Amino acid sequence: MDSQLLTLGVDIGSNYIKAVMMKYSEQPKILETQCEKIRKRDPGQVAEDMVQQILTNHDLNYENISYLATTGEGDLLKRKRGHFYGMTTHAKGAHYLIPEAKSVVDLGALYVRAIKISNDARVEDYKMTGQCASGSGQFIENISRYLGLSIEEVGDISLTSENPEVSSGICAVLAETDVINMVSRGISTANIIKGIHISIANRIIKLMTSLKAESPIALTGGMALNKGMIQALSEQLKETGKKFEIQTHPMAIYAGAIGAALWGGYRFIKINEKLEMKV
Amino acid sequence: MRSLEQIIQQCSELAFDLHFKHAVNWKNHDASRILVGYLPIYFPREIVHAMNGLAVGIMGTGDRKQIIKGDAYYQSYICHLPRGIIEMALDTNFENFDGFIFPAICDCVRNLSGMFKLAKKGKFQRYFDYPQNFNPSIGGQFYIQELQKIVDDIYKINKVTLDTEKANSSISLFNYNRQLIEEIYSIRQKYPWRLSAVESYYMIRSGLAIPVEEHNLILEEVVEALQKDRGEQMDNIRVIISGSFCEQPPIGLIKSIEMAGCYIVDDDFMLGSRWLCKPVDDTSADPLNALANSFITSSTFSSAIYDENNSKGKKLVQLVKDRNAEGVIFSAASFCDPALLDRPNLQKACDESGIPHINFQYHENTGQFKVIKEQAGTFSDSIKLWA
Numbered sequence: 001m002d003s004q005l006l007t008l009g010v011d012i013g014s015n016y017i018k019a020v021m022m023k024y025s026e027q028p029k030i031l032e033t034q035c036e037k038i039r040k041r042d043p044g045q046v047a048e049d050m051v052q053q054i055l056t057n058h059d060l061n062y063e064n065i066s067y068l069a070t071t072g073e074g075d076l077l078k079r080k081r082g083h084f085y086g087m088t089t090h091a092k093g094a095h096y097l098i099p100e101a102k103s104v105v106d107l108g109a110l111y112v113r114a115i116k117i118s119n120d121a122r123v124e125d126y127k128m129t130g131q132c133a134s135g136s137g138q139f140i141e142n143i144s145r146y147l148g149l150s151i152e153e154v155g156d157i158s159l160t161s162e163n164p165e166v167s168s169g170i171c172a173v174l175a176e177t178d179v180i181n182m183v184s185r186g187i188s189t190a191n192i193i194k195g196i197h198i199s200i201a202n203r204i205i206k207l208m209t210s211l212k213a214e215s216p217i218a219l220t221g222g223m224a225l226n227k228g229m230i231q232a233l234s235e236q237l238k239e240t241g242k243k244f245e246i247q248t249h250p251m252a253i254y255a256g257a258i259g260a261a262l263w264g265g266y267r268f269i270k271i272n273e274k275l276e277m278k279v
Numbered sequence: 280m281r282s283l284e285q286i287i288q289q290c291s292e293l294a295f296d297l298h299f300k301h302a303v304n305w306k307n308h309d310a311s312r313i314l315v316g317y318l319p320i321y322f323p324r325e326i327v328h329a330m331n332g333l334a335v336g337i338m339g340t341g342d343r344k345q346i347i348k349g350d351a352y353y354q355s356y357i358c359h360l361p362r363g364i365i366e367m368a369l370d371t372n373f374e375n376f377d378g379f380i381f382p383a384i385c386d387c388v389r390n391l392s393g394m395f396k397l398a399k400k401g402k403f404q405r406y407f408d409y410p411q412n413f414n415p416s417i418g419g420q421f422y423i424q425e426l427q428k429i430v431d432d433i434y435k436i437n438k439v440t441l442d443t444e445k446a447n448s449s450i451s452l453f454n455y456n457r458q459l460i461e462e463i464y465s466i467r468q469k470y471p472w473r474l475s476a477v478e479s480y481y482m483i484r485s486g487l488a489i490p491v492e493e494h495n496l497i498l499e500e501v502v503e504a505l506q507k508d509r510g511e512q513m514d515n516i517r518v519i520i521s522g523s524f525c526e527q528p529p530i531g532l533i534k535s536i537e538m539a540g541c542y543i544v545d546d547d548f549m550l551g552s553r554w555l556c557k558p559v560d561d562t563s564a565d566p567l568n569a570l571a572n573s574f575i576t577s578s579t580f581s582s583a584i585y586d587e588n589n590s591k592g593k594k595l596v597q598l599v600k601d602r603n604a605e606g607v608i609f610s611a612a613s614f615c616d617p618a619l620l621d622r623p624n625l626q627k628a629c630d631e632s633g634i635p636h637i638n639f640q641y642h643e644n645t646g647q648f649k650v651i652k653e654q655a656g657t658f659s660d661s662i663k664l665w666a
Contacts, residue, residue, distance in 0.1 A: 067514070075538040082514030083540045085656030088664065122665065123657070267514055267663060 005066045005268065006031075008054065009261030010047050010080070011089070011254070012072040015109045015138065016222060017043060019050045020257040021058070024066070024265030028096070032057060033254050044076035051077070069264035071256045082267060087115055087123050089259030094218035095121035096258050097249040103213035105204060105246075106255070107223030109137040112200075114207040116214065121259075127211040129203065136200075137223045143179055143196055147189050154193055158228025161194030175199065197232035205236055208244055215245035220255035224248045283504040286497060287478050294484035295343055297367060301489050302335050303375045311437045316373060317380040318364070318388055319525040320583050321554040322407065323570045326426060328491060329449040330439045335376070336487025336551065338527050339363045342644040352394060353387070358614040359642040360526035361391045368400045377436050378403040380429065384525060384583045385616055403432040411585040415575050422571040430567075446566035452491045454558040459498035460486075461553070463505065464545065468602050471517070471542035472510040474501075477533050483549040484527075513540075516662045517604045520546040521595060521625060522611030522618040524581060526643050535648040536608060539655035540663070544602045547581070554579055582617035591621060592628025599634050605662050608655065609638035635662055 005025065011018040015038060021031045034050050051068070055061060062068070068080045071089040086106070094104040095117060106113040113128040129136070144154045165187045167178035175196070182192050200223075208217065223229050230248060237244055251258070293301055299314070306312045313332040317324075324334035340346070340363030348369050349362030367373060378401045381392035395404040408425055410418030430441050460483055467474055482501055486494035520536070524547040536543060557577040563569035578584060580594040599607060607629055611618035622638065629636045637658045639651055 079511065080513070082663070083538070083656075084663075085539065085653065085660050087653075087657065088660040263660075263664060271514065 005265055006060070006064060007261040007264040007268065008051060008065050008068040009089070009257040009259065009264060010051065010068070010070045010074065010077055011086075011256035011260060012043055012047055012070065012074055012076055013109055013222070013256075014038075014073070015141065016253070017047050017050060018254050018257040019047070019054060020254050020261050021054050021065075022258070022261040022265070024262070024268070028262055028265065030251075030254075030258065033251065033257070035253060043073065044078065047077040048079070051079075067264035067268040069260040069267075071260040074260075082264060084260050084263050086256060087113060087126055089256045089263060090220050091115050091117045091123050091259065092121045092262050093255030093257070093259030094220050094252075096262060097220075097251055097255060098216065098218040098247050101216050101218035101247065103208070103211070103215070103217040104255075105208065105213070105217055105219050107137060107204070107219060107221040107229070109141075109222060111136055112204055112207060114204075114211045114213055114217075116211060125211060127207050129207065137221070139175070140196060140200070140223070140226070140229075142176065143193070146176070146179060147183070147192065149189065149193075155225075155227035155229065157190050158193040158197050158226075159231055161188075161190040163191050164194035164198055165191050166195045167192075167199050193228060194232060197226075197229050198236060200229065201233040201236040202240075204233060205240060205242055205244070209242065213244060215243070217244055217246050218252075218255075219246055219248045220252045222253050224252035225250070280503075281500060283474075283478075283501065283509065286500055286504070287481055290481040290485035290497065293488050294481050295341065296488060297340060297343060297372050299335055299372070299375075299488055302333050305333055305490060306375060311439060313377040313433060313437050314375055315378045315380060315433070316376045316401070317407075318382060318384075318391070319360075319527075319551060320382060320384060320581060321551040321578075322380055322382050323426065323574070324491070325446065325449040325453050325559070325570060326430060326441060326567070327433065328452070329446040329566070330430065330433045330441055331437060332377075332433055332439075333490055334380075336484075337364055337367075337379075338484065338487065338549075339643050340367060341527060342529050342531075342646060346644075356614055357387050358526050358612045359644060360612065361387045363643065364391060365394055368395060368398060373400060376401050378405065378432055381406045382583075383408045402436050405429060405432055409584070410575070413575050413587070415572060419568070419571040419575050422574055423567045426567050426570065441566070443564060443566060447561045447563065449491075450559045450566060450569065451561040452495065454561060456486065456491050456495055456498070457553060457555060458558070459495060459502060462502050463498065464553075466502070466505045468544050470505075470508070470512075471515070471544055472512045473505050473508065476520075476537055476543035476546065477530055480530070480533060480548055483552050486552060487549070513542075514663070515540050515542045516606060516659045517542045517544045517602065518606045518608050518658075519544060519595075519599055519602060519604045520548070520608050520610050522582075522609050522615070522622065522638075523548050524550040524583070524618070525615060526612035528610060528612075528641050529643060529645050529648075531648050532610070532641050532645060532651060535652040536610075536655045539652050540659035541608070541655055544604050545598060550579065550581060554581075582621040592625050595625050596628050596632045596634065599629075599632075605635070605666070606658065607634055607636040608658070609636060611638075611640055613640040613642055635666065 327334040349366035392406040412418035560569040
């Protein structure tokens, strides 16, 4: 295997773009990660700039990258070699970060996906939330904005809650109305946020249960780094008596991009092998 | 010379002009010119062309017209295509049309011909039947008689007779049209990144609303432009789309499949424009007979054809091999009986040949493609990573 095989994975989400450069080998290594909030900019251009920045940081150009793979809304990035579907990349990325994981829960901005994976990171089954945003990271962002908080503060504030006020777990619109009522009733910000986390945690547990997810379960995506969310999920698992063992990783937000970079390396080798066979 | 982007823009406007302004302008230049609308899949446009007419393909409204009256004409278990077309007929979209041809494909289209008749749309409304017997002396004769009815219908309107020389000249123009389209498909088969399936779709569909001479000029420009490399080669899988021959898929669906990591190297979207696989004899003393012979001997495979030896599956498998495709996406309109009834046999043929496939259904006005994108994305990944 070529020890200098460099791959790039770019995960274009609806809020954040994550990019990872890896040295692909039998023990792949992450060389650089970047995460950028889109903030009403052109996501394709943001992704392009991030790629360029990574290349510049390593004194490389596009041609030095063996395979640039996208995932998520990857079609927005014009210059790439291939695209992989989000579930495939999150499975691979989670397997890289937490090799013992048998299931993955991707806590994304728009929806939550529970995925069962094989020993070689192959997707075996999955369940995902529907169109409603009430189980998503975007929902937490909206609520935090109403409450005048930054998304980075939400996790820590949730941990200080003593008497959480649970909101509607079915519909984001109803939940938002709940939150407005809570504010007017003088419920503390911490208790509102914790209530939202509990409501989302219950939806995640339902997904894991209906999938019959096997433990350990790796949490990926932006919400996997939200301490309040993880705490609420652990508490709800205990309360509901579910035996799921969840694990997270400091790089969980990059799981999609890592998966894309890894599959990119795999494809690069596979394509070359095919070409060699033809010759 | 225009850029490919300019051509694509022009074609996309022509393809989805539900008032057929270009065709109407063409007609207004000469009092003897007529417009004849025809429905999917195939109709030999050559005879209309030879009689100073323009056969305009009516492929439905897509997602570009709100259906209100049309829903009252069809039950909920009928596909979307006839609802949109009757809506157009009841509005002003077909005001300048002289006649309508309803090629036999299914009961819905047959009923639509009756609705046009009752609503007195156009000067003639012809349900155009196809032979189910592929013996030239039986099916061929039947087909000639069906064509003759159209010739008579047109003659009654503009008093133009079907002249042999003109008919052969029209056949020659349409032969060239099919040849150019095949050239584009061949280029896309080899270099699918040079022209997307959506761009190719616009180019071919635009030909249904303009004179063939103009369409040939456009296609010539495209073929020339495609000799140069364009776009970047992606690590996509190569797929064939099957089942979208009548009610057309929304553009968003074709885009979604492509964005999910698939190169569409062949399809049956605009099958009528590619129906005849070999050139029609353009030197015959009997052009109707030449067209009939071509239909009998050179038609492509389709759910609209009664296939005595049930070889459609084999032909699909052969197409997969010829196009070097890695999988088949069965994409049919909801409630499309011809496509959905054929699907199990086609899938069986794919299974027996080890060709991966997936299937889904759409309406021409479907607006949400998330699920389809997921299906196509996982299909693409499964072939790329595990096949």
